[in-house]
Amino acid sequence: MTSAGSSQFNLGSQSKRLPGAKILLECLAHEDVECVFGYPGGATLPLYDALYDHSIRHILVRHEQNAAFAAQGYARATGRVGVCCATSGPGATNLVTGLVDAMMDSIPIVAVTGQVPTKLIGSDAFQEADTFGITRSATKHNFLVKHVNQLPQAIHEAFYIAASGRPGPVLVDVAKDVFLEEAHYTPVTEIHLPGYKVFSSGHAGQVKRAAQMIWDAERPFVYAGGGIIAANASEELRAFVELIDAPAVCTLMGLGALPAEHPNFISLPGMHGSYAANMGMSHTDLIIALGVRFDDRVTGRLSSFAPHAKVIHVDIDPAEIGKNRRADLPIVGDVKHVLPKLTADVRHLAPAMKAHRAEARNAWWKQIREWKREHPLEPQISETEIKPQHLVAEIDRLSRGRAIVSSDVGQHQMWAAQFIRFNEPRLWINSGGLGSMGFGLPAAIGAQFACPEKLVFALVGDGGFQMSIPELATIANHALPIKIIVMNNGCLGMVRQWQQLFYKNRLCQVELNSFPDVEKLAGAYGFKGRTVEAVEELNRVMEEAVAEPGPYLLNVKVSCHENVYPMVPAGGAINEMVLGPPQPVEA
Amino acid sequence: MQQIISLLMENKPGALMRVTGVLTQRGYNIESLTVAHTVDPTLSRMTITVDVDAGVRAQVIKQMNRLINVLQATDVTDGPAANRELVLLRVRSGGLHRTAILDQAKKFHARVLDSTSEGFLLEATGDPKQLDQLVAIMSDYGRVEATRSGIVSMSLERKKLRLSAPVARRPAQTVARPGAEMSAPYEMQETE
Numbered sequence: 001m002t003s004a005g006s007s008q009f010n011l012g013s014q015s016k017r018l019p020g021a022k023i024l025l026e027c028l029a030h031e032d033v034e035c036v037f038g039y040p041g042g043a044t045l046p047l048y049d050a051l052y053d054h055s056i057r058h059i060l061v062r063h064e065q066n067a068a069f070a071a072q073g074y075a076r077a078t079g080r081v082g083v084c085c086a087t088s089g090p091g092a093t094n095l096v097t098g099l100v101d102a103m104m105d106s107i108p109i110v111a112v113t114g115q116v117p118t119k120l121i122g123s124d125a126f127q128e129a130d131t132f133g134i135t136r137s138a139t140k141h142n143f144l145v146k147h148v149n150q151l152p153q154a155i156h157e158a159f160y161i162a163a164s165g166r167p168g169p170v171l172v173d174v175a176k177d178v179f180l181e182e183a184h185y186t187p188v189t190e191i192h193l194p195g196y197k198v199f200s201s202g203h204a205g206q207v208k209r210a211a212q213m214i215w216d217a218e219r220p221f222v223y224a225g226g227g228i229i230a231a232n233a234s235e236e237l238r239a240f241v242e243l244i245d246a247p248a249v250c251t252l253m254g255l256g257a258l259p260a261e262h263p264n265f266i267s268l269p270g271m272h273g274s275y276a277a278n279m280g281m282s283h284t285d286l287i288i289a290l291g292v293r294f295d296d297r298v299t300g301r302l303s304s305f306a307p308h309a310k311v312i313h314v315d316i317d318p319a320e321i322g323k324n325r326r327a328d329l330p331i332v333g334d335v336k337h338v339l340p341k342l343t344a345d346v347r348h349l350a351p352a353m354k355a356h357r358a359e360a361r362n363a364w365w366k367q368i369r370e371w372k373r374e375h376p377l378e379p380q381i382s383e384t385e386i387k388p389q390h391l392v393a394e395i396d397r398l399s400r401g402r403a404i405v406s407s408d409v410g411q412h413q414m415w416a417a418q419f420i421r422f423n424e425p426r427l428w429i430n431s432g433g434l435g436s437m438g439f440g441l442p443a444a445i446g447a448q449f450a451c452p453e454k455l456v457f458a459l460v461g462d463g464g465f466q467m468s469i470p471e472l473a474t475i476a477n478h479a480l481p482i483k484i485i486v487m488n489n490g491c492l493g494m495v496r497q498w499q500q501l502f503y504k505n506r507l508c509q510v511e512l513n514s515f516p517d518v519e520k521l522a523g524a525y526g527f528k529g530r531t532v533e534a535v536e537e538l539n540r541v542m543e544e545a546v547a548e549p550g551p552y553l554l555n556v557k558v559s560c561h562e563n564v565y566p567m568v569p570a571g572g573a574i575n576e577m578v579l580g581p582p583q584p585v586e587a
Numbered sequence: 588m589q590q591i592i593s594l595l596m597e598n599k600p601g602a603l604m605r606v607t608g609v610l611t612q613r614g615y616n617i618e619s620l621t622v623a624h625t626v627d628p629t630l631s632r633m634t635i636t637v638d639v640d641a642g643v644r645a646q647v648i649k650q651m652n653r654l655i656n657v658l659q660a661t662d663v664t665d666g667p668a669a670n671r672e673l674v675l676l677r678v679r680s681g682g683l684h685r686t687a688i689l690d691q692a693k694k695f696h697a698r699v700l701d702s703t704s705e706g707f708l709l710e711a712t713g714d715p716k717q718l719d720q721l722v723a724i725m726s727d728y729g730r731v732e733a734t735r736s737g738i739v740s741m742s743l744e745r746k747k748l749r750l751s752a753p754v755a756r757r758p759a760q761t762v763a764r765p766g767a768e769m770s771a772p773y774e775m776q777e778t779e
Contacts, residue, residue, distance in 0.1 A: 030756075132601060133604070136601065136604055136605060136608060137608050137612060140655075141655045142601075144600065144601070156756055160754070160756070161655060188756055189755060189756055190753045190754070190755055190756060191753065191754050191755075191756050192751075192752075192753035192754075193655055193751060194597075194658055194750040194751055195596065195597060195654070195655055195656055195657050195658040195659075195750070195751070196655045196751055197652070197749070197751055198751070317653065318649050318652070318653070319646065319649035319650050319652075319653050322645070322646075323646055
């Protein structure tokens with residue numbers, strides 16, 4: 001498979017013998033890897049020894065789970081493959097949550113793990129775990145490398161698989177002796193995976209039929225998701241939406257795919273989507289689904305979802321089509337390729353069709369605007385306390401649609417998705433599918449390394465923050481100017497919300513007492529921190545945080561009784577939203 | 588319902604687990620599974636019989652086709668396909684009914700692999716339902732012990748096999764600066 005090629009690493013035309021650890025680093029360099037998030041250990045000692053004099057940057061995190069999250073933050077912010085590294089046994093098992101998280105959100109990362117020496121595999125050796133078996137269902141694909149000759153091919157295949165098609169995490173488990181074994185290294189020039197099918201172009205006839213369906217629809221509705229971001233197809237989406245002039249929603253994973261300030265953009269749909277988004281979805285006669293998977297948090301009760309709609313479903317993964325909702329017109333392909341074709345076909349039909357549905361389309365827009373007016377998505381602001389929505393609106397004010405916001409999981413995540421405008425893709429970084437608490441802080445680290453010039457907020461709750469609190473050391477270590485905003489309501493807000501609404505207000509294990517003094521906490525790490533409680537101080541303190549050249553830990557005490565609305569109760573139809581808290585009855 | 592899936596896959600460690608993982612993840616019980624290499628020793632052919640919810644039959648096939656080691660997964664439940672199974676059957680009749688057992692064996696084209704005063708060891712191949720009958724009949728003559736291979740299946744239709752061609756790994760570039768403009772990582776290979 002391999003053949004000698006030109007190399008920038010002074011290998012010359014003749015290959016030379018290198019130990020596996022160095023070969024691995026050469027492979028990473030060939031993949032343009034600029035940094036690796038990791039944590040060393042026994043099985044990766046030879047690798048870290050080789051790293052000692054290699055130009056690849058290694059970022060030492062404080063827990064392997066956060067290495068995977070940071071690699072994701074890097075990948076989500078750039079579209080490039082994020083790389084993380086851990087040792088055998090506990091190192092590898094600690095990666096698993098981050099891998100599954102990347103799997104659920106289709107994020108390209110490559111994880112390299114050490115394994116006990118080949119001879120000891122299967123002997124319950126010290127720090128041995130069946131990483132290959134454990135991560136089988138946590139990855140898009142994984143490799144166990146037991147011979148140095150297999151190493152280059154495995155690494156390059158891993159990067160190719162992670163980044164192509166529907167992206168995802170790939171793990172390469174390398175036995176310790178493979179790092180030490182020497183072999184002739186020649187760069188891999190070709191990848192051959194006969195069973196790995198990447199569908200990209202989309203069937204031309206289907207695309208043509210889709211264009212006709214779009215013109216035939218009276219109430220078309222664009223439902224765009226993470227696939228648009230993954231494919232870097234925001235421009236194509238925008239051109240398409242503007243041509244057909246349909247209202248559009250972006251899912252939690254797709255926020256920023258269409259600029260939030262675009263006149264056709266409504267909001268996110270689903271469980272905490274806006275009234276207009278969910279009513280639109282429920283009344284449309286044509287859903288144009290682009291890079292989405294009809295997730296249960298979007299559809300609510302599937303049998304009542306969009307009952308009047310035909311569905312055009314474009315997705316790169318054939319297994320997504322028809323999985324939850326039958327597609328009347330499936331198109332298997334990359335939205336980056338399919339959308340321009342679809343736009344061209346729609347434009348081609350425009351002269352003959354434009355007047356066709358003009359009246360119905362006007363009425364549809366009028367209806368959408370009316371829904372928007374009836375129940376607008378607006379943050380509540382109080383004069384006496386900091387409402388959590390107010391805090392999120394402050395981040396929006398300072399971001400102006402251009403900052404990276406890396407969110408944790410819970411109420412703050414939903415409010416951020418509702419109220420922060422993202423005018424570009426890859427600004428909104430959050431754990432959508434898996435909903436992993438502890439994600440926000442390490443992902444912000446990855447994003448800040450990827451985009452050192454960008455303003456990065458880590459918006460976290462007081463629960464999730466404490467799950468990844470050790471990463472404050474990593475932030476201090478590299479003086480990363482991340483603005484850590486803790487939305488502190490003293491409890492696990494989202495769990496409490498469900499206990500209040502669906503478990504008769506029997507609040508169980510949701511109070512978070514003993515939150516540390518952040519001034520002391522951040523001070524202990526050598527950077528600034530403060531707590532703000534008074535609503536009149538909020539905007540000034542937020543500005544101070546943003547102006548600070550280094551890291552800033554801001555603990556914002558918000559009113560503790562707020563819940564996220566609108567809300568579609570689990571298993572409910574999305575047009576059966578609860579729009580706000582129960583109002584007190586007047587005496 | 589019982590679904591029969593035929594797979595052509597790379598003969599690599601872990602490939603079997605990836606395929607069965609699609610089923611076990613859903614808590615489905617695999618009734619039978621056979622796997623062996625094909626004419627090309629780098630490839631394996633697998634036949635799985637599994638009890639699935641009818642609604643997810645197509646989904647299961649799609650998810651198997653998504654696996655990198657799988658070249659082709661096909662649902663052969665509704666045929667047309669040849670489904671065959673092999674059974675090794677020990678019949679212990681304590682020396683009785685010897686002629687009757689041999690008579691019945693002959694009807695099922697079963698071969699005698701071993702004969703003792705206790706009884707016989709028979710080998711039969713055929714349609715799984717026929718083998719059920721054989722086992723049932725032999726049970727009337729004595730204690731039986733059976734090892735079945737599970738169904739092996741071959742489609743009677745030739746399904747076109749679509750494989751991905753090799754792709755060139757992109758040449759090493761200078762390391763892009765953080766935040767620098769990114770390019771599509773690879774030339775995508777069209778396989779439709």
